[in-house]
Amino acid sequence: xxxxxxxxxxxxxxxxxxxxxxxxxxxxxxxxxxxxxxxxxxxxxxxxxxxxxxxxxxxxxxxxxxxxxxxxxxxxxxxxxxxxxxxxxxxxxxxxxxxxxxxxxxxxxxxxxxxxxxxxxxxxxxxxxxxxxxxxxxxxxxxxxxxxxxxxxxxxxxxxxxxxxxxxxxxxxxxxxxxxxxxxxxxxxxxxxxxxxxxxxx
Amino acid sequence: xxxxxxxxxxxxxxxxxxxxxxxxxxxxxxxxxxxxxxxxxxxxxxxxxxxxxxxxxxxxxxxxxxxxxxxxxxxxxxxxxxxxxxxxxxxxxxxxxxxxxxxxxxxxxxxxxxxxxxxxxxxxxxxxxxxxxxxxxxxxxxxxxxxxxxxxxxxxxxxxxxxxxxxxxxxxxxxxxxxxxxxxxxxxxxxxxxxxxxxxxx
DNA sequence: TTTGCCATGTAACTAGTTACATGATTTG
DNA sequence: CAAATCATGTAACTAGTTACATGGCAAA
Numbered sequence: 121x122x123x124x125x126x127x128x129x130x131x132x133x134x135x136x137x138x139x140x141x142x143x144x145x146x147x148x149x150x151x152x153x154x155x156x157x158x159x160x161x162x163x164x165x166x167x168x169x170x171x172x173x174x175x176x177x178x179x180x181x182x183x184x185x186x187x188x189x190x191x192x193x194x195x196x197x198x199x200x201x202x203x204x205x206x207x208x209x210x211x212x213x214x215x216x217x218x219x220x221x222x223x224x225x226x227x228x229x230x231x232x233x234x235x236x237x238x239x240x241x242x243x244x245x246x247x248x249x250x251x252x253x254x255x256x257x258x259x260x261x262x263x264x265x266x267x268x269x270x271x272x273x274x275x276x277x278x279x280x281x282x283x284x285x286x287x288x289x290x291x292x293x294x295x296x297x298x299x300x301x302x303x304x305x306x307x308x309x310x311x312x313x314x315x316x317x318x319x320x321x322x
Numbered sequence: 323x324x325x326x327x328x329x330x331x332x333x334x335x336x337x338x339x340x341x342x343x344x345x346x347x348x349x350x351x352x353x354x355x356x357x358x359x360x361x362x363x364x365x366x367x368x369x370x371x372x373x374x375x376x377x378x379x380x381x382x383x384x385x386x387x388x389x390x391x392x393x394x395x396x397x398x399x400x401x402x403x404x405x406x407x408x409x410x411x412x413x414x415x416x417x418x419x420x421x422x423x424x425x426x427x428x429x430x431x432x433x434x435x436x437x438x439x440x441x442x443x444x445x446x447x448x449x450x451x452x453x454x455x456x457x458x459x460x461x462x463x464x465x466x467x468x469x470x471x472x473x474x475x476x477x478x479x480x481x482x483x484x485x486x487x488x489x490x491x492x493x494x495x496x497x498x499x500x501x502x503x504x505x506x507x508x509x510x511x512x513x514x515x516x517x518x519x520x521x522x523x524x
Numbered sequence: 525t526t527t528g529c530c531a532t533g534t535a536a537c538t539a540g541t542t543a544c545a546t547g548a549t550t551t552g
Numbered sequence: 553c554a555a556a557t558c559a560t561g562t563a564a565c566t567a568g569t570t571a572c573a574t575g576g577c578a579a580a
Binding site: 125309 | 358360406422424429439475481485507
């Protein structure tokens with residue numbers, strides 16, 4: 121049985137940010153955890169209803185009473201308990217499916233030009249994220265220097281920064297390997313590879 | 323519309339390894355690209371039938387003729403064309419969903435003990451993968467020093483090694499941040515964080 | 525007044541997982 | 553001969569995506 125994670129993101133968002141509407145939860149997700157989580161409205165709104173039916177969250181009374189007015193929800197004590205229990209459970213190994221690595225692996229037919237283009241697109245995308253991380257970091261730092269959530273948020277942010285830096289480094293390295301291939305075929309690639317690996321400790 | 327990727331993995335496997343059966347494709351996947359791709363039989367066998375019906379792969383005549391005997395398939399010219407076209411298309415941005423980061427972010431209630439346990443489990447898992455990468459690398463190096471696929475395979479392998487190393491480094495760093503939090507609260511965390519970031523170039 | 529954002533929601537679809545069933549062949 | 557592995561397949565399910573529909577409100 122696959123465990124639905126959407127509900128825990130909702131609970132977590134409400135726990136960290138206080139009462140939020142569906143729309144606000146979605147913006148929170150895309151702004152603060154967007155680089156490692158996404159959630160669509162088609163999943164969000166039905167789940168909010170379910171959580172409310174299970175008394176894990178409670179709708180707040182709102183002023184404007186027209187249809188489709190904003191409806192905020194608050195996490196309940198039992199919701200908090202459920203969230204904590206989930207957090208304490210070890211994370212299931214997520215089935216990673218990195219399409220771009222498949223394309224790379226199958227690139228022989230298409231050749232180096234296509235491969236280079238793909239790699240450079242990745243590096244470019246990562247450079248774009250750099251700014252986003254800097255922004256998120258700034259927001260964290262001046263928003264809550266006393267926040268008890270700060271350590272956790274920073275740890276998560278650092279993961280994003282690490283991944284981004286790693287990807288850029290990997291692209292650089294890969295371009296070198298491709299250059300070696302172009303210059304001297306598989307043999308030259310092997311040399312270049314050994315040099316790369318020897319630079320690393322252990 | 324979501325694009326089914328399973329078919330391209332199958333085509334790629336047949337392209338790289340020659341004729342394979344469903345079972346063999348699955349072992350190939352789990353052994354050589356298992357760290358970034360998974361595929362289940364429930365998806366594999368129906369897709370093989372579809373690909374054969376579309377003449378993108380062709381079943382080889384096999385000797386033993388009992389039911390449920392091994393059936394190998396070969397990629398066809400049109401299959402090869404389809405694969406190449408897919409490879410040349412830029413990879414769609416995959417919706418990453420890293421559950422363990424969510425758990426980390428929502429860890430305040432559960433506390434440092436739980437968080438440490440999670441982090442150490444991640445590091446432990448990565449250390450285990452180290453051996454697998456070494457094996458994959460060795461296989462690559464002595465299997466095909468002249469293989470035209472070598473560059474691509476190495477580039478992909480390096481990604482795995484990079485990720486693994488990055489994760490271990492991140493865990494170490496995170497444990498330091500947690501220690502700082504324990505010793506001096508958010509203020510100490512901020513100091514530790516700034517030290518970490520300053521070490522990095524740019 | 526039109527563009528864009530705030531806001532909620534549903535219907536249709538499908539990719540992928542899980543669990544199960546069947547049986548041959550090899551190995552200890 | 554028992555256990556493990558090789559081998560193919562199906563049924564049932566569900567999490568998640570995509571596309572669409574509706575409408576209020578604010579700013580340009």
